[in-house]
Amino acid sequence: MNDTLAPPAADERYVLNPMYLFRWEPTQEAHVLLYPEGIVKLNQTAGDIIERCDGRRTVADMVGELQQRYPGDDERVAEGVYRFLEVFRAKGWIRRQA
């Protein structure tokens, strides 16, 4: 039980909670998460991260890709990815790949 509460680690992979539907929504010009009785509109970076929670990429891969996408401050991007993953997992949007 407790290890699910540990912070994300570089070699872990994450997947979207199967209850959620993630996609680009043209009418909102944003990525959205749809789930029973709910809609979340994601900002660009949240969308960038969740898009990469595909069970294949590791957290380290994700950080690398986003550092290329948002060049300039690698450390800040890395911190952001870790923090976001933790928040998203706490919200139940994503799960750690077993």
Added chain:
Amino acid sequence: MPKDGSVVRLDGQGKPLWLVLELTYRCPLKCPWCSNPVDYARDARAELSTSEWKRVLREGRELGALQLGFTGGEPLLRDDLEELVADASALGYYTNLITSGVGLSEDRLRALKAAGLNQIQLSLQSSDRELTDTLVGARAFDLKVKVAHLIKAHGFPMVLNVPVFRQNIGQVADILALAEQIGVDYLEFANIQYYNWAMVNRDELLPTREQIAAAEREVQAARERLGDRMTIYFVIPDYYEGRPKACMNGWGSIHLTIAPDGAAMPCQEARIIEGLEFPTVRERSLAWLWNESPTFEKFRGDAWMSPTCRSCDEKERDFGGCRCQAFLLTGDARNTDPACSRSPHHHLVGAAVARAHAPGRKLHPLVMRNERNSRALSSRGCPSAAGPGAHVAAHAGAESGHV
């Protein structure tokens, strides 16, 4: 890095984010708290055809709808349900099936899965077989439990929806245990709202404040025990809140319901409000109904509000509460929802509670939702507050001066 994701603005930026299709009013159950119109049997106009529903789906997406509910009556009674789900999935909706479970065979579950159905909301009334079957007027308990297991076996996310009233409010712990055993993802205890059939039976259904508090304590304990294994909602009845619910996030704000005959409504109850017209998708485009129909415009913004609401610092939060409840209890849909303690009609809510729990009150059998009762009730001319029998007629005098 940018901030966390945000919830879509409550005003929906003018889009009907939530589209609910009442595919039919037909239903194998006879629940005496049903939210369908009391006069559903009198006015059984033809249900929309498959191609008409498909047009609604297409036009809804064009207007920006994202969440889609298939409900009824019992939507499984439409044999084109799978076809409509497939169409909706292809259009990009998050598709929810809201069902009693009756008719949900393994074959249909498989077909619905193949069609892309995202989620199933199954109703369960009690953890007790005999009570369930009595309450819904059919032998349904064993079937519902079986269907719940099947839904999980087929990998659907499931919301177990438990309508809460006096008869089952003491069973919260048992229902929680059953839900845990089934592996429910979301459990929603929804105290029923008093409209339509529930209004007819209000005296018999309304729980006491103490019963609600006890149930809420059970839910809280379960939340602590289960952590994030199950999400548990507990919706308390607005009669006890002191503040009205932000009904539908405001009239014509993000919700659009289409009745079986194609009538467009801001909520599933809106047809009870007298003096409003409800044109159908057969006569008008969905865009016109949403953007231009006088009925949807009627209670948008705050110009329609009573001075109580218009001057209130909480009007952006609750939009004056529920128009249907204002109409049902005061006879004027523009009034502040009497569930609000600031409403000049708030005493009506207290009176209803007091009457339902008056010592020595003569108990009455529940008026079941069926065709005979529907015809009897609608012939009385007041499909909402009046009922068959002197006990309800007396209330109508007290509460429904409009009729």
